[in-house]
Amino acid sequence: MARHDPNPFADEEVNPFANATSVPPANAYLKPLPPEPYDRGATVDIPLDLGKDLRTREKELQAKEAELKRREQELKRKEDAIAQSGVVIEEKNWPEFFPIIHHDIPNEIPIHLQKIQYVAFTTLLGVVGCLLWNFVAVTTAWIKGEGPTIWLLSSIYFISGVPGAYVFWYRPLYRATRTDSALKFGTFFFFYSLHIGFCIFAAVAPPIIFEGKSLAGVLPAIELMTSNLVVGILYFIGAGFFCVESLLSIWVIQQVYAYFRGSGKAAAMKQEATRSTLMHAL
Numbered sequence: 001m002a003r004h005d006p007n008p009f010a011d012e013e014v015n016p017f018a019n020a021t022s023v024p025p026a027n028a029y030l031k032p033l034p035p036e037p038y039d040r041g042a043t044v045d046i047p048l049d050l051g052k053d054l055r056t057r058e059k060e061l062q063a064k065e066a067e068l069k070r071r072e073q074e075l076k077r078k079e080d081a082i083a084q085s086g087v088v089i090e091e092k093n094w095p096e097f098f099p100i101i102h103h104d105i106p107n108e109i110p111i112h113l114q115k116i117q118y119v120a121f122t123t124l125l126g127v128v129g130c131l132l133w134n135f136v137a138v139t140t141a142w143i144k145g146e147g148p149t150i151w152l153l154s155s156i157y158f159i160s161g162v163p164g165a166y167v168f169w170y171r172p173l174y175r176a177t178r179t180d181s182a183l184k185f186g187t188f189f190f191f192y193s194l195h196i197g198f199c200i201f202a203a204v205a206p207p208i209i210f211e212g213k214s215l216a217g218v219l220p221a222i223e224l225m226t227s228n229l230v231v232g233i234l235y236f237i238g239a240g241f242f243c244v245e246s247l248l249s250i251w252v253i254q255q256v257y258a259y260f261r262g263s264g265k266a267a268a269m270k271q272e273a274t275r276s277t278l279m280h281a282l
Contacts, residue, residue: 101166103174113177116255123252124170126245127195131158133241134202137216137234144228146213153214169195173256185260189253196249203242217242 090102109117131154138146138154169191176184201209205217213220216238225232 108178109174110177113259116252116259117174117177119248119255120170120173120252123245123248124165126241126248127165127199128162130199130202130238130241130245131161133234133238134158134216137231137238138214140234141213141224141228141231144231146231150211150214153211157214165195180263185256188256189260192249192253196246196253199242199246199249203239203246205239 092099092102094101094103103121105114105117105121135154135158138150142148142151169188172184172187172191175181176188201217202215203217205212205215205220207219213224216235218236218239221232221235221239223232224235
């Protein structure tokens with residue numbers, strides 16, 4: 001008897017709820033997120049005029065650039081006019097830590113006059129040192145009982161002598177050697193002669209014209225040696241400084257005068273003086 005086998009291709013009915021353990025619990029499903037609030041009245045700012053702003057800024061930059069070019073051309077025109085008129089723009093560059101004057105011997109003074117100019121500059125620094133030492137010596141004498149008048153006079157010598165030396169004779173010499181101006185040489189000779197006369201007078205310091213002990217010279221030093229040795233020594237040192245300054249200054253004026261005569265500047269100075277007088281008269 002044949003055994004009846006089930007059809008292997010027949011659809012098998014499977015009950016999904018037959019096994020209760022396969023059904024997940026109700027609380028296993030995730031709850032959906034609440035809907036986000038949406039504001040229908042909210043607006044989004046979109047810069048529609050961005051191109052317009054860029055064009056405006058570009059025009060402003062072009063205008064500024066044109067203004068800078070115009071100013072640069074104007075400055076260049078003024079500099080050229082000043083250069084053609086013979087006026088030299090002097091930039092203060094000395095001393096380096098606190099520039100107060102213009103001074104550039106290697107680049108502005110002819111090489112054959114640089115030695116004279118350097119020695120003249122040494123005499124300028126020398127007169128500063130002499131007047132400063134004179135102030136110290138006289139201040140010491142005042143403290144030792146010589147009276148305040150000499151101290152006041154020594155202060156006046158220093159305050160007026162230092163800038164006066166630069167303005168009246170060193171700057172004219174500097175400009176004369178730089179531009180070869182005969183009139184500047186004449187100004188230098190006049191005031192430098194007064195400078196030499198003052199240094200010689202200060203080295204001796206006779207008790208005439210000036211108050212004798214207001215200058216650290218030989219005569220007040222000898223007088224003070226008997227009463228106060230320290231002050232007398234300070235005065236002798238000051239007298240030595242004035243003597244060295246006088247000798248250097250005499251050498252400078254001799255060298256400048258030799259160049260002045262040798263280069264024929266005497267006739268040129270007369271011509272410039274005549275021309276200047278006529279110009280002022282007109």
